[in-house]
Amino acid sequence: MAPIPVTVEPLPPANPVTTPASRPSPPDPTPPEPTAQGGNFIHGLIGLSPGGFSETVRNSISSLTRRDHDATAAAAPQPGADVVVKPEDGNPPEPPPAPEPCLRHLLTLPPEILLMILQRLDFADIVRLRKTCKQFHALASPQQIRILFGPAQLRMQLLGHCKTCLLYDPFRSRLLQPTLADPGYPLASRCLDCALEARDPRIRVGKKINLANFDTVWVCRWCGYPIVEGGAFGCEQMHRFCYKRYNDVLFVFFVLGWLQLGLGIVAAALSWRYYRHSLLVFAPTVTNFILLWICLGFIICRGNMWRTYHWTLVLELAILGLWIPPVYYIATEIANAPGVPVPKTTQATLAMFALNIFFRLINVVGNAVLLFRFDTTQRQRSGIPTWKRPFHYLTTALVMWTYPQSLEQKLPPDFL
Numbered sequence: 001m002a003p004i005p006v007t008v009e010p011l012p013p014a015n016p017v018t019t020p021a022s023r024p025s026p027p028d029p030t031p032p033e034p035t036a037q038g039g040n041f042i043h044g045l046i047g048l049s050p051g052g053f054s055e056t057v058r059n060s061i062s063s064l065t066r067r068d069h070d071a072t073a074a075a076a077p078q079p080g081a082d083v084v085v086k087p088e089d090g091n092p093p094e095p096p097p098a099p100e101p102c103l104r105h106l107l108t109l110p111p112e113i114l115l116m117i118l119q120r121l122d123f124a125d126i127v128r129l130r131k132t133c134k135q136f137h138a139l140a141s142p143q144q145i146r147i148l149f150g151p152a153q154l155r156m157q158l159l160g161h162c163k164t165c166l167l168y169d170p171f172r173s174r175l176l177q178p179t180l181a182d183p184g185y186p187l188a189s190r191c192l193d194c195a196l197e198a199r200d201p202r203i204r205v206g207k208k209i210n211l212a213n214f215d216t217v218w219v220c221r222w223c224g225y226p227i228v229e230g231g232a233f234g235c236e237q238m239h240r241f242c243y244k245r246y247n248d249v250l251f252v253f254f255v256l257g258w259l260q261l262g263l264g265i266v267a268a269a270l271s272w273r274y275y276r277h278s279l280l281v282f283a284p285t286v287t288n289f290i291l292l293w294i295c296l297g298f299i300i301c302r303g304n305m306w307r308t309y310h311w312t313l314v315l316e317l318a319i320l321g322l323w324i325p326p327v328y329y330i331a332t333e334i335a336n337a338p339g340v341p342v343p344k345t346t347q348a349t350l351a352m353f354a355l356n357i358f359f360r361l362i363n364v365v366g367n368a369v370l371l372f373r374f375d376t377t378q379r380q381r382s383g384i385p386t387w388k389r390p391f392h393y394l395t396t397a398l399v400m401w402t403y404p405q406s407l408e409q410k411l412p413p414d415f416l
Contacts, residue, residue, distance in 0.1 A: 124166035162191035172212035224377025267352035366402025
C-alpha cells in the first residue's frame with residue numbers, strides 16, 4: 001500500500017510584526033472617473049487634470065484656500081519688523097532718512113597717489129594747491145617738486161608761466177620776452193594782458209614786440225593788443241575784426257565830411273541870395289567858403305607822415321568865429337520886428353548857420369585832441385578806472401569824427 005503525502009504548513013509567529021511597507025493601503029472610496037484614449041493631451045488643452053473634472057475642482061478649491069492663507073500671512077506683521085502706519089490723509093508715508101555719507105576727500109588718498117597727481121599738474125596749479133591747507137603745503141615742498149619734475153622739465157614749466165598771474169602757455173606765444181633789466185631774469189616772463197595792465201613801454205602802436213618764443217608781432221592800431229593771431233588781409237598792423245571796424249568808421253567819416261561840405265555850401269548860397277546887401281553877413285560867409293576848401297585840402301593831402309593838426313585847428317577856429325556875425329545880424333533883425341512873422345527863408349538860413357557852428361565846434365575840439373596825440377587804444381585796457389572810461393570813449397569818438405586816418409600815421413611824425 002503506497003504512502004499518502006502529507007503537506008505541513010508553517011505556523012504563523014506568535015507576535016507578528018507589521019511594517020509600514022507591508023501594511024496594505026486603505027481602499028479609495030471614490031472610484032476614478034473613466035478617461036478616454038488621449039485624455040491627458042485634451043485635458044491639458046482645456047485645463048483639466050488627468051483625474052477628471054472632479055479632481056480639477058478639488059485642486060482649484062485647495063489652491064484658492066492656500067492663496068488666501070498665504071495672502072493673510074503676508075499681510076500680517078512679522079515679529080521684529082517695522083510697522084508702516086498709513087496716514088489718515090491718504091498721502092504716501094515719508095521715506096526713511098538716508099544714511100550719512102562716508103567722508104571721502106583728497107586727503108584720504110595715500111601719499112603715493114597724491115604725488116602722482118602733483119606730477120600731472122602745472123606749476124600754477126601746484127602753487128594754488130599749496131595755499132589750501134598745511135598738508136598740501138608740506139607735501140608740495142620745493143624739494144619734492146624738483147624731484148618730481150626734474151631740472152629740465154621744471155625750467156620749462158617756470159619759463160612758460162607769467163610771473164604776475166601765473167598763466168601757463170607751453171608755446172610761450174602770449175608771453176613777452178624778458179630782458180636783463182627785469183628782476184628774476186630769465187624767469188621773468190609776463191603775459192600780454194599783464195603787460196598791458198602794467199603799461200609796459202614796449203607795447204606801443206606802430207612798433208614790433210618780441211615774444212618769449214622769439215617771434216616778433218605788431219601792435220594793433222585799433223585796439224592796442226599785439227597781433228598774435230587773426231591778422232587782417234592787406235593790413236598787417238590790425239586784427240581782422242579791428243580792420244573791419246576801422247573801415248566802417250572810415251565810411252561814416254566820409255559821409256559826414258560830404259555832409260559838412262554840403263551844409264557850408266548851402267549856408268553860403270542862402271546868405272548870398274537873401275543877405276547880399278548886408279556886409280555883416282556877406283563878407284564872413286564868403287571867407288568861410290574859401291577857408292572850407294583850404295581845410296578840405298589839408299585833410300586830403302595830409303598823408304601818413306605829416307601832422308597838420310595845428311593848421312586845421314586854426315582854420316576851424318577861424319571858420320567858427322566867422323559864423324558868429326551872420327547869426328548875430330539875423331537874430332537882431334528878428335528881435336527888432338516882434339510882431340512880424342519870420343519868413344521861411346530867414347528860418348532856413350539861420351538853421352544852416354547854426355548847424356555849421358555846431359559841426360565846426362566839434363571839429364575844433366577834435367583837432368585839439370589830435371594835436372595832443374591822444375592814445376585811442378587806452379579805451380580797451382582793463383586797468384582804467386570806471387570814472388575815466390566815459391572820457392576815453394568821448395575822446396575816441398572825437399578822433400573818429402575829425403580824422404580817423406590818424407590811426408594809420410607813421411611814427412615819428414613830421415610836423416609842417
